[in-house]
Amino acid sequence: MRLHEYQAKEVFAEAGIPVPDAELARTVEEAVAAAEEIGYPVAIKAQVHVGGRGKAGGIELVENETEAREAADRILGMDLKGFHVDRVLVEDAVNFVNEVYVGVTMDRGVGRPVAMVSSRGGVNIEEVAEEDPDAIAREHIDPAFGMHDFQARKAVYDAGLDRDVAGDVASILTTLYDLWEERDGADAEINPLMVTADDEVIAADAVFNIDGDALFRQPDLAELEDEAAEDDLEAKANEYGFDYVRLDGNVGIIGNGAGLVMTTLDLVDYYGGAPANFLDIGGGAKAERVANALDMVFSDENVDAVVFNIFGGITRGDEVANGINSALEQFDDIPKPVIVRLAGTKAEEGMEILNTDLVQVEATLEDAVQAAVAAAEEVDS
Amino acid sequence: MSVLVDEDTRVVVQGITGGEGKFHTEQMLEYGTDVVAGAVPGKGGQEVAGVPVYDTVSRAAREEDADASVLFVPPAFAADALFEALDAPLDLVVAITEGIPTQDMSRVYRRQQETDTYLVGPNCPGVITPGEAKLGILPGNIFSGGSVGLISRSGTLTYQVVDNLTERGLGQSTAIGIGGDPIIGTDFIDALELFNADSETDAVVMCGEIGGEDEEDAAAYIDQHVDTPVVGFIAGRTAPPGKRMGHAGAIVSGSGTGTAESKINALEAAGVPVGDTPEEVADNVSDLL
Numbered sequence: 001m002r003l004h005e006y007q008a009k010e011v012f013a014e015a016g017i018p019v020p021d022a023e024l025a026r027t028v029e030e031a032v033a034a035a036e037e038i039g040y041p042v043a044i045k046a047q048v049h050v051g052g053r054g055k056a057g058g059i060e061l062v063e064n065e066t067e068a069r070e071a072a073d074r075i076l077g078m079d080l081k082g083f084h085v086d087r088v089l090v091e092d093a094v095n096f097v098n099e100v101y102v103g104v105t106m107d108r109g110v111g112r113p114v115a116m117v118s119s120r121g122g123v124n125i126e127e128v129a130e131e132d133p134d135a136i137a138r139e140h141i142d143p144a145f146g147m148h149d150f151q152a153r154k155a156v157y158d159a160g161l162d163r164d165v166a167g168d169v170a171s172i173l174t175t176l177y178d179l180w181e182e183r184d185g186a187d188a189e190i191n192p193l194m195v196t197a198d199d200e201v202i203a204a205d206a207v208f209n210i211d212g213d214a215l216f217r218q219p220d221l222a223e224l225e226d227e228a229a230e231d232d233l234e235a236k237a238n239e240y241g242f243d244y245v246r247l248d249g250n251v252g253i254i255g256n257g258a259g260l261v262m263t264t265l266d267l268v269d270y271y272g273g274a275p276a277n278f279l280d281i282g283g284g285a286k287a288e289r290v291a292n293a294l295d296m297v298f299s300d301e302n303v304d305a306v307v308f309n310i311f312g313g314i315t316r317g318d319e320v321a322n323g324i325n326s327a328l329e330q331f332d333d334i335p336k337p338v339i340v341r342l343a344g345t346k347a348e349e350g351m352e353i354l355n356t357d358l359v360q361v362e363a364t365l366e367d368a369v370q371a372a373v374a375a376a377e378e379v380d381s
Numbered sequence: 382m383s384v385l386v387d388e389d390t391r392v393v394v395q396g397i398t399g400g401e402g403k404f405h406t407e408q409m410l411e412y413g414t415d416v417v418a419g420a421v422p423g424k425g426g427q428e429v430a431g432v433p434v435y436d437t438v439s440r441a442a443r444e445e446d447a448d449a450s451v452l453f454v455p456p457a458f459a460a461d462a463l464f465e466a467l468d469a470p471l472d473l474v475v476a477i478t479e480g481i482p483t484q485d486m487s488r489v490y491r492r493q494q495e496t497d498t499y500l501v502g503p504n505c506p507g508v509i510t511p512g513e514a515k516l517g518i519l520p521g522n523i524f525s526g527g528s529v530g531l532i533s534r535s536g537t538l539t540y541q542v543v544d545n546l547t548e549r550g551l552g553q554s555t556a557i558g559i560g561g562d563p564i565i566g567t568d569f570i571d572a573l574e575l576f577n578a579d580s581e582t583d584a585v586v587m588c589g590e591i592g593g594e595d596e597e598d599a600a601a602y603i604d605q606h607v608d609t610p611v612v613g614f615i616a617g618r619t620a621p622p623g624k625r626m627g628h629a630g631a632i633v634s635g636s637g638t639g640t641a642e643s644k645i646n647a648l649e650a651a652g653v654p655v656g657d658t659p660e661e662v663a664d665n666v667s668d669l670l
Contacts, residue, residue: 106483108563108593108630111490126634143487184482213629214482216457243627247619258561258627259535259590262616263659266641269619270657278620280627311537311544313506313520344540345520365541366658 001210004047006089007224008208015179017172017190018202022091031072032065034090040064041093044071048083052124056080061093094202099192100161101125101136102173103207104180113141115151115177117159117169121192135159147177164199172201183221184214233277233300240292242279249274251376252297252306252336256281256315264309264369271366273373276303283315290323291330298335304379307372308340309365317342317350328358337375341368383510383555384530384575384582385473385499386449390514393418393441393471395462396453397429401477405453405518406430412521414514417445420465438462438469449473451507451516459503460485467496475516476502476566483629486564493566500566504628506536506558517558527552529666530576530609532569533588534561534628538616538659542586545663551670554582561628563592569599577607584610584669586662587653591617592630592639600647612665613648613655615641 003011009019021038024047025031035042046058053059058080060071068090078085099122107114118136120128128135137158139151152170161169172193180188189207196202215222237244243258247265251273255261258280265275277300281293297306310320320342328334338359342350354361360375362368392409396402397419407430409416416432418441425436435441438450450471454462459478466474467489481503493500501508507517511524519536523543529551533539536558543553557572559565569587576582585607589596596615603611618641620626622633633639645655656662 106487106563109595109598111487111564113484113487143484143491181484184484186483211483213456213480214484217482243625245621245624245626247621255537257535257537258631259533259538259588259616260541262535262590262620262626262631263538263541263614265620266616266618267658275619278624278626311540313523313537313540314518343544344523364660366660 001212001215001221001225002049003208003210003221003224004049005045005206006047008206009203011179011183011208012203012206015175017175018200019206020092020094020202020204022089024087025072025090026087028069028072028076031076031088031090032068035062035068036065038090038092042068043091043093044068044075045089045091046075046078046080046085047087047089048080048085050081050083053080058085094194094204095196096194096204097197098162098195100169100195101191102169102176102193103187103189103191104177104185105187107140110140112143113177113180115139115141115147115155115173117155117161117173119160125191141177146181147174149174152177165195165201168201169193184211184218185209186211233296236296237279240296242281242293242296244296245278246300247275247277248302249276250302250304250380251372252276252300252303253309254279254281254293254297254306255309256283256311260309260311264307264365267366267369268307268373271370271373273376276300286319287323287326290320291327294327303336305372305375306336306338307368308338309368310342312342312344312347314345316345317347318353321350321353324359325353325355328355334358337379339368339372339375341365383513384579385501385555385557386508386510386514386516388413388415388513390449390473390516391415391417391445391447392516393420393438393445393447393450394432394453395420395438395450395466397421397432397434398424398427399453402453403429406432408521409515412515414516417447420450438465442469442471447471449475449516451475451477453477456480456482460489463489463500464492467492467498467500470496471498473499473501475505475507476500477505477507477517479504481562483563486562490564490566499571501557502560502565504562505560506539508555508557510555511553519556519558523547524556525552527554528581528583528670529553530579530582530585531556531588532572532585533558534590534630535588535616538588541659542588542614542662545659546666549663549667551663551666554579561590561630563630568595570602573599573602573607573611577609582609584612584666586612586614586666588614588616589644590615590628590631591620591626591641592628592632594638596644597647600651600653603653604651610669611653612662612669613653614659614662615644615655617641
């Protein structure tokens with residue numbers, strides 16, 4: 001779960017990390033009023049979950065009311081890499097002489113948290129990592145102890161930061177780690193952490209992503225979950241409790257189990273089609289879930305044909321078949337061709353039960369995918 | 382022979398009184414698994430499916446001489462239950478639970494490394510040695526005894542590959558679902574080490590997926606240390622970056638690490654044929670044996 005910049009900064013500021021004066025605005029008038037109050041120059045920053053907002057035109061530095069009005073008017077309502085901007089952060093522009101990077105994440109390869117510092121802040125840190133891995137100092141943390149103070153100092157000095165700011169940056173890194181740990185962070189990042197001419201350090205941007213599996217014990221953060229910014233179909237999937245990802249092809253895919261559904265997408269591509277989505281219906285797959293899954297995929301206007309691939313372990317083929325029949329019987333006219341393949345527990349019974357007036361039945365995964373690709377092509381042409 | 386579990390494995394079910402725990406205990410018993418105890422705090426003295434329940438794992442292990450546990454405990458309590466299993470101690474702990482917070486797993490993993498216990502999972506379907514025992518939720522009926530070892534990050538994909546193997550008359554020695562989370566206990570390398578040392582396993586299938594670099598690490602390990610032939614499959618070739626594809630661990634990072642392409646290239650460079658389809662995987666095994 002991703003927090004917006006302004007939400008992350010609120011959490012960081014509460015923990016004692018210095019952030020610039022700022023106010024959230026949802027209208028041009030609110031933005032101008034905020035700018036007047038904070039005092040120019042200010043930065044007007046789109047609050048959307050998109051990397052590289054600046055380059056995409058989502059951040060503007062303004063010097064006076066006219067510019068503030070123009071910038072707010074342009075940014076509010078704009079489409080930023082597919083995301084609608086409905087709020088901006090109006091923030092005191094920091095006069096900086098240096099930009100550094102601090103971050104904490106989980107290094108899944110070693111199973112331990114890692115704290116990172118770099119003197120090359122203000123740019124995409126992943127690019128820095130690729131070009132010059134040594135420019136980032138990394139310190140793995142033993143989760144049984146948490147971060148020792150010396151580790152924060154070690155990372156800061158290894159990154160080659162100026163002695164005059166090292167203490168403050170180390171202290172911010174310690175606070176960031178503690179926050180990350182307490183609030184079940186996935187990634188916590190300050191980039192850039194700006195250094196002013198008089199050696200003050202201040203968090204000019206903030207990223208705080210929370211482990212979605214831990215929201216049950218972070219109720220206040222769970223409330224910040226931003227439904228509005230999501231794709232409509234992805235919001236609908238949340239409601240139905242499906243794992244769903246939208247792609248841009250025309251073959252709709254429903255299956256059970258993440259690995260098998262991914263494989264079905266890959267096979268659609270392998271046989272010359274283009275997958276429209278990933279939809280994992282999960283275990284059980286009773287009639288209602290089947291109907292909801294079909295509703296999801298049918299309501300994606302890009303979809304021309306659907307492949308339904310279930311490998312029953314605990315899920316029973318006969319139950320899935322009944323679910324598919326009853327879901328499709330609701331339609332006078334089935335909107336898109338559906339190709340079904342059932343395997344595993346009670347699959348043969350299931351194949352018998354399936355109403356072949358409503359669906360096309362195929363015996364193997366490969367056959368089903370090829371049939372769906374062909375059906376989608378036919379509809380498309 | 383086989384790895385991790387066999388007919389002598391004596392199993393404690395943690396969370397046996399819950400719906401899933403009870404259902405799968407019955408299924409495991411039906412398959413022939415020696416489920417000797419359940420462990421649920423406050424439920425000691427009860428019986429589930431004829432199996433005695435104890436309040437603690439250590440008592441269950443002691444009284445019933447158990448050496449393995451399988452865990453159906455909800456995510457919020459799973460880390461504590463895993464620490465308890467590691468403390469018992471047991472030789473093998475299989476964690477079925479999906480949705481355990483990653484930081485909890487980081488602590489559990491750190492503790493596990495201090496012990497001699499194999500931890501399989503979490504977020505996995507379990508481990509099965511066909512005809513002998515299964516620990517977890519794998520459907521026993523699709524497996525058959527033989528000499529192919531299986532290691533997989535995904536449940537239903539394992540079933541698909543097993544089905545293709547069985548069609549070709551290729552049975553399995555042991556199948557290990559290692560789980561779809563970012564931090565797991567037994568990884569590809571641990572499982573490859575076990576199969577490589579097992580005289581009854583003549584070939585190994587590893588089913589990987591996008592996310593992390595475990596497959597790349599495994600490829601390097603195979604190149605250096607594995608004599609048993611290995612066949613691969615990687616799911617997620619079409620996955621867009623930054624999107625979690627069902628499993629918590631199945632995500633290509635924004636900077637492009639964890640891609641299917643990188644894993645396929647690494648495996649092929651180590652001499653591991655990677656099938657484009659599950660059928661091709663079974664054909665590749667068939668060619669080797």
